[in-house]
Amino acid sequence: MRRRLLLPLLPASLALSLAFAAPQEPGKPAGGEKPDHQYIGVDKCKLCHIKKTTGEAYTIWKKAKHAKAFETLGSDAAKEIGRKLGIEDPQKSEKCLRCHSTGYGAKPEAFAATFKPTEGVGCEACHGPGSGYHKEEVHGKSREAGLAAGLRIPDEKTCVQCHNQDSPSHKDFKFEEFKKQIDHSNPQKGGRKPG
Numbered sequence: 001m002r003r004r005l006l007l008p009l010l011p012a013s014l015a016l017s018l019a020f021a022a023p024q025e026p027g028k029p030a031g032g033e034k035p036d037h038q039y040i041g042v043d044k045c046k047l048c049h050i051k052k053t054t055g056e057a058y059t060i061w062k063k064a065k066h067a068k069a070f071e072t073l074g075s076d077a078a079k080e081i082g083r084k085l086g087i088e089d090p091q092k093s094e095k096c097l098r099c100h101s102t103g104y105g106a107k108p109e110a111f112a113a114t115f116k117p118t119e120g121v122g123c124e125a126c127h128g129p130g131s132g133y134h135k136e137e138v139h140g141k142s143r144e145a146g147l148a149a150g151l152r153i154p155d156e157k158t159c160v161q162c163h164n165q166d167s168p169s170h171k172d173f174k175f176e177e178f179k180k181q182i183d184h185s186n187p188q189k190g191g192r193k194p195g
Contacts, residue, residue, distance in 0.1 A: 037129035037150040039103040041115040042122040044134050057184035064182050069100040069120035081168050099162035126154040
């Protein structure tokens with residue numbers, strides 16, 4: 001008799017326990033399933049892309065504003081802009097983080113344990129989550145192999161998702177001019193010459 005009375009309560013108690021369950025940590029997939037591709041972080045990209053022979057992409061990124069995009073949100077200037085927009089903390093605001101961080105809005109399981117949310121606008125913000133293409137046996141093989149494994153080649157449409165009038169600090173965006181400033185073409189694949 002007791003079992004019959006308790007059985008109807010099981011679905012309700014299960015629903016409550018799931019509703020109050022702790023959120024998943026980045027890199028810890030919910031339900032044991034990983035997404036097709038995860039954000040792995042710039043340190044994984046750095047392993048190969050710091051070399052002159054591969055275009056020094058990491059070094060170029062580190063010197064550019066993209067690397068400091070998250071840090072910038074903590075500046076007095078960003079906090080003042082935030083106050084004017086009713087944003088208490090730009091480093092925690094969706095309005096700011098969607099363009100000043102990598103992968104913002106993705107589910108926690110889309111981030112590997114190696115990813116650091118404070119790295120700013122990293123490689124994967126433009127090139128897509130790197131877990132599928134970052135290994136030499138894929139990415140080093142050919143551009144086509146990288147593309148098949150999730151690599152994206154950014155273009156002007158990629159950039160104007162953030163570099164547009166919706167930004168409170170928007171400046172005239174000249175794609176070709178800015179592209180030259182962050183050029184990190186791989187000389188082994190027909191890009192600029194090293195040195």
